[in-house]
Amino acid sequence: MFKNNTLSLAIISALSVFALTGCGGGGGSNTTPAPVTPPTSSTPTWTAGVFEPSDELKNFCENPRTGNDPFNNNEPYPDQAGSALYEKLWLRSWSDETYLWYDEIADNDPESFDTVADYFAQLKTEELTDSGAKKDNFHFSEPSEDYFQEAQSGVTSGYGINWAFIGDSADRILRVAYLEDDSPASQIGFQRGDTVLEVDGVSINTNTQAGIDTLNEGLFSPTNGDSHTIVVRSNDGTEKTFNVTAGNIEQTPVQNVKTIVTSNNTRVGYMQFNSHIGIAQEGLIDAVNKFRTDNVDELVIDFRYNGGGLLALSAQLAYMVAGSANVQNRFYYQTQQNDKQPVDSPFPFIDEEIDYSTFFSTGDKLPDLNLSKVYVLSTSGTCSASEAFINGLKGIDAEVVLIGDTTCGKPYGFTPTHNCGTTYYTIQFSGVNSKGFGEYAAGFTPTPTPQFNADVQGCVVSDDFDNQLGDSNERLLSTALFHIDNNGECPITTSVANSKVDVPSFATTSKKLQPLNAPNDLTRGNMDLTWPTLSKEQ
Numbered sequence: 001m002f003k004n005n006t007l008s009l010a011i012i013s014a015l016s017v018f019a020l021t022g023c024g025g026g027g028g029s030n031t032t033p034a035p036v037t038p039p040t041s042s043t044p045t046w047t048a049g050v051f052e053p054s055d056e057l058k059n060f061c062e063n064p065r066t067g068n069d070p071f072n073n074n075e076p077y078p079d080q081a082g083s084a085l086y087e088k089l090w091l092r093s094w095s096d097e098t099y100l101w102y103d104e105i106a107d108n109d110p111e112s113f114d115t116v117a118d119y120f121a122q123l124k125t126e127e128l129t130d131s132g133a134k135k136d137n138f139h140f141s142e143p144s145e146d147y148f149q150e151a152q153s154g155v156t157s158g159y160g161i162n163w164a165f166i167g168d169s170a171d172r173i174l175r176v177a178y179l180e181d182d183s184p185a186s187q188i189g190f191q192r193g194d195t196v197l198e199v200d201g202v203s204i205n206t207n208t209q210a211g212i213d214t215l216n217e218g219l220f221s222p223t224n225g226d227s228h229t230i231v232v233r234s235n236d237g238t239e240k241t242f243n244v245t246a247g248n249i250e251q252t253p254v255q256n257v258k259t260i261v262t263s264n265n266t267r268v269g270y271m272q273f274n275s276h277i278g279i280a281q282e283g284l285i286d287a288v289n290k291f292r293t294d295n296v297d298e299l300v301i302d303f304r305y306n307g308g309g310l311l312a313l314s315a316q317l318a319y320m321v322a323g324s325a326n327v328q329n330r331f332y333y334q335t336q337q338n339d340k341q342p343v344d345s346p347f348p349f350i351d352e353e354i355d356y357s358t359f360f361s362t363g364d365k366l367p368d369l370n371l372s373k374v375y376v377l378s379t380s381g382t383c384s385a386s387e388a389f390i391n392g393l394k395g396i397d398a399e400v401v402l403i404g405d406t407t408c409g410k411p412y413g414f415t416p417t418h419n420c421g422t423t424y425y426t427i428q429f430s431g432v433n434s435k436g437f438g439e440y441a442a443g444f445t446p447t448p449t450p451q452f453n454a455d456v457q458g459c460v461v462s463d464d465f466d467n468q469l470g471d472s473n474e475r476l477l478s479t480a481l482f483h484i485d486n487n488g489e490c491p492i493t494t495s496v497a498n499s500k501v502d503v504p505s506f507a508t509t510s511k512k513l514q515p516l517n518a519p520n521d522l523t524r525g526n527m528d529l530t531w532p533t534l535s536k537e538q
Helices: 084-098 116-121 144-153 184-188 209-219 280-293 311-327 385-394 475-485
Strands: 140-143 155-158 161-166 173-179 195-199 227-233 239-245 247-250 254-261 267-273 298-302 331-336 352-355 360-365 373-378 399-404 417-419 422-425 429-432 445-447 455-460
Touching: 084 116, 084 417, 140 144, 144 155, 144 422, 173 184, 184 239, 195 209, 209 227, 254 280, 267 280, 267 475, 280 311, 280 352, 298 311, 298 475, 311 331, 311 352, 311 385, 331 385, 373 385, 373 475, 385 399, 399 445, 399 475, 455 475
Parallel strands: 267 298, 298 373, 373 399, 399 455, 445 455
Antiparallel strands: 140 422, 155 247, 161 173, 173 195, 195 227, 227 239, 254 267, 331 429, 352 360, 417 422
């Protein structure tokens, strides 16, 4: 059985998410800590280059919570009376101890920052990659209540719509990527591909701050119980007006499970997998059992909007695809942390079901397909645990065929860490597969002619919002079916993937619209979490 110390790793959100950047982070304890003795001085101080142990600063809060924690067996909250400076100094020490690039953090005076959030935002490297991109794009926080609600039950707040921004930020084209099953939006007629025209009477192209605020509230942060009017243009060109009420939405991470028979009579299993969260386990097992019954010859997993999550769940899915004959006792993922942290044991392909409320194995054996090849549908929203799946299988010489766009590039992870009602995510590890490869910070790229380690055999295809997911005519899926039926050839008409897709998740999105003349019209939220193990990246 896999015990907590083995499973307490979360994916390279994952990222998340991933949740590995991703996007999937490490585990932690869900038990209430014993009361902590405050540091010797009741008024903590900052001294450049001197760090108190983070454990001595934890849970001393500017606004301590009272009562019992509903996400921790109603045990009393661990919060004690403290100050904003205590919280900042805890973040400083915790980052110095665990951040992957801790020696690249500027040790600035915490008192020079107005808020704890402002201080945390700069506790990261400002270095750039060789391509000129930020080295760390996965540094964020969220209310702990939101974290536990989504991690433990898959419940988020909203309409059940997952949005996609299309093209460059200045275009401000917002379309429906997919819908949660039985959600308010799906029940009243929203469909994939619907393009937003206005919200509560405000045009999507407004350039006033008041208008921007209206759009952000109506689209990304509606209050539960409130209704908003959203006008869309559907794929057939007609305009539709919907009045939709926000509520608590239970996510459906596994959707559109089906077996497709190609023109060459090849039996192809297809499933849309949206997020590596604990409630997905049952859906994945059901899907694999269906594919076993249907005797599928090939498998297509649609990861195009999967931003990451639990590394353990990713390792389970990889096992269910490959089976023990292909795994052959090789490991799935090896973490690489900073030089202040111990070296962890390799993370295995997991062949048993997990009780995700405790992170203990149930002892029940997982089904498997014993496949040496899998097709993965991807976009730039494919992160973290999803990328770990690709890399983990490549590490055992399983053939991965990538159809779509270059993935987001999140070979990192973190342990979501809670303090004073806020959950913090900071990059704490990277990882490699069984062959020692993990350098895909620029993403995995599909190509008919792989040349580099992060190239993956496949076809470059742009996302198709004019057809529904799971439809054999949808561009990514139809390309995969063509590839299967034509000895690994990409269709000549394959289009270049030139539209970046960014799908925020309900609870963790920090995406906000800004005036069109602002430097960055759309600020990407770190929604691709690397969910930790609970005992919860990005």
